[in-house]
Amino acid sequence: MAAASIRLFNTMTMQKELLEPVVPGKLGVYVCGPTVYSYIHIGNARTFTSFDVVVRYLRYRGFQVTYVRNYTDVDDKIIKAAHETGEEPVALAARFVEIFREDARALHMLEPDVSPKVSDHLPEILRIIEKLIERGVAYESQGDVYFSVRAYPEYAKLSKRNLDDMCAGERVHPGDQKREPLDFALWKAAKPGEPAWDSPWGKGRPGWHIECSAMSARYLGETFDIHGGALDLIFPHHENEIAQSEGASGKTFARYWMHCGFLDLEGAKMSKSLGNVVRLRDALAKVDPEALRFFFLSTHYRHPLNFADKMLADAEHRMEYFYETLRKVDERVGGKDFGKGALYGEPGRFLTEFESQMDDDFNSAGALGALSGLFGQMNELTDKPPVKDKAQVGRTLQALREDVRKVSGVLGLFLDDPAQWLLRRRERAVRERGIDVSKVDALIQARNDARKAKNFAEADRVRDELKTLGVEIMDTPGGTVWKVATAQG
Numbered sequence: 001m002a003a004a005s006i007r008l009f010n011t012m013t014m015q016k017e018l019l020e021p022v023v024p025g026k027l028g029v030y031v032c033g034p035t036v037y038s039y040i041h042i043g044n045a046r047t048f049t050s051f052d053v054v055v056r057y058l059r060y061r062g063f064q065v066t067y068v069r070n071y072t073d074v075d076d077k078i079i080k081a082a083h084e085t086g087e088e089p090v091a092l093a094a095r096f097v098e099i100f101r102e103d104a105r106a107l108h109m110l111e112p113d114v115s116p117k118v119s120d121h122l123p124e125i126l127r128i129i130e131k132l133i134e135r136g137v138a139y140e141s142q143g144d145v146y147f148s149v150r151a152y153p154e155y156a157k158l159s160k161r162n163l164d165d166m167c168a169g170e171r172v173h174p175g176d177q178k179r180e181p182l183d184f185a186l187w188k189a190a191k192p193g194e195p196a197w198d199s200p201w202g203k204g205r206p207g208w209h210i211e212c213s214a215m216s217a218r219y220l221g222e223t224f225d226i227h228g229g230a231l232d233l234i235f236p237h238h239e240n241e242i243a244q245s246e247g248a249s250g251k252t253f254a255r256y257w258m259h260c261g262f263l264d265l266e267g268a269k270m271s272k273s274l275g276n277v278v279r280l281r282d283a284l285a286k287v288d289p290e291a292l293r294f295f296f297l298s299t300h301y302r303h304p305l306n307f308a309d310k311m312l313a314d315a316e317h318r319m320e321y322f323y324e325t326l327r328k329v330d331e332r333v334g335g336k337d338f339g340k341g342a343l344y345g346e347p348g349r350f351l352t353e354f355e356s357q358m359d360d361d362f363n364s365a366g367a368l369g370a371l372s373g374l375f376g377q378m379n380e381l382t383d384k385p386p387v388k389d390k391a392q393v394g395r396t397l398q399a400l401r402e403d404v405r406k407v408s409g410v411l412g413l414f415l416d417d418p419a420q421w422l423l424r425r426r427e428r429a430v431r432e433r434g435i436d437v438s439k440v441d442a443l444i445q446a447r448n449d450a451r452k453a454k455n456f457a458e459a460d461r462v463r464d465e466l467k468t469l470g471v472e473i474m475d476t477p478g479g480t481v482w483k484v485a486t487a488q489g
């Protein structure tokens with residue numbers, strides 16, 4: 001596999017570039033993780049799932065990836081939430097770290113190699129702030145420390161903003177300790193009731209941005225490969241990370257900047273502050289995790305993704321089609337030996353297409369398109385084989401099935417046993433629609449009895465009765481199976 005063929009869109013240069021690691025064969029990936037003060041919503045989940053797939057694909061392509069995703073466990077929002085619940089901020093954050101991990105697991109996200117927390121990295125944070133002061137790009141002011149934006153000429157190179165435009169209309173507010181309106185806090189002097197640590201400038205806590213500079217350097221080095229987050233982090237968070245890291249080390253910080261588009265609800269970014277959120281937990285109570293992943297991956301990670309409930313239902317129907325196909329194929333060819341020989345229609349072309357789509361800036365939408373072709377081919381070969389040679393059909397189906405296994409590790413889809421997945425789906429549909437399962441079973445039995453007695457009119461009547469209950473039946477070599485009819489929504 002040609003590892004060097006991946007191209008990715010770099011926000012720094014605003015173009016697709018060939019991925020060339022700092023150290024050949026290895027990649028350091030840092031993704032800004034959650035601020036742990038609440039449950040995450042499906043917008044956050046979209047971003048984390050996108051990077052989950054990026055990391056999975058880089059590994060699939062043979063890179064040895066170190067994946068770091070931090071927890072922001074010291075933050076104004078955490079302090080505010082803790083005041084509301086009466087907990088200690090650190091305890092509240094620890095609780096939401098566990099909740100996040102459960103949610104991430106439920107959505108089949110890989111655990112990063114390192115998940116550092118701010119509260120465990122104060123020495124690294126203090127060291128980098130001291131270095132910035134030594135180098136003249138940061139200053140202390142009454143127990144606070146600020147980054148001096150004017151002292152760092154490259155400021156705003158990621159967001160391509162103009163410093164003078166940004167300053168227009170801005171002023172230092174009375175009571176502010178900073179010299180210039182754009183200067184940002186690296187360290188904040190302690191306020192009563194807030195978590196605080198000792199520092200050369202007295203007790204206090206780090207500002208938001210410095211943690212990612214300190215933790216990425218600790219685990220990936222001063223220069224590393226890929227840094228990611230959603231679009232809202234470009235300014236000021238990532239801009240400030242660059243200023244801090246490059247200001248302290250004098251070296252390039254991250255070489256490739258990847259930013260995810262937003263998940264929107266009715267045209268507005270899903271965000272806690274707007275209150276238009278769907279919690280990941282609530283979504284996963286209604287829809288299968290793989291269906292949610294499929295929904296995310298159906299759109300390129302850089303594009304906006306508009307959410308509506310119906311889309312999750314559609315994604316689940318699509319997953320049902322995929323799993324139903326896999327169930328049929330497994331039933332037909334699973335564990336059988338068809339010997340060696342020719343295959344039908346170059347089955348490997350779908351995987352080649354999948355890879356070339358993923359190589360092109362992780363185009364998961366295009367990659368899923370390639371899979372649609374693969375599943376279409378599987379259905380054709382099981383339902384109406386275009387060739388007579390049964391061994392050839394069997395071998396080809398097995399080759400296609402094997403390629404599905406390969407991509408399932410990249411997408412985090414089709415990880416389940418098809419029959420199990422379909423059973424769970426049926427149980428959920430039954431629960432949601434209040435269908436009486438024992439009645440369905442009795443009707444299926446009655447239909448089978450009628451068919452045995454060659455009373456086909458009666459068998460058809462029962463099939464129609466099932467249909468009015470919202471149940472669709474399929475006769476398979478393993479017996480009659482049923483599902484909740486798609487037409488019912």
Ligand code: AMP
Pocket residue numbers: 032033034035036042043044045046047229230231232233260261262263264269270271
């Ligand atoms: P937060 O916990 O607010 O820092 O957000 C965690 C991650 O989710 C960050 O990378 C955000 O940029 C990202 N994020 C927040 N809202 C959305 C959204 N509506 N769509 C996609 N990503 C988002």
Ligand code: ZN
Pocket residue numbers: 031032033212237241
């Ligand atoms: Zn960050």
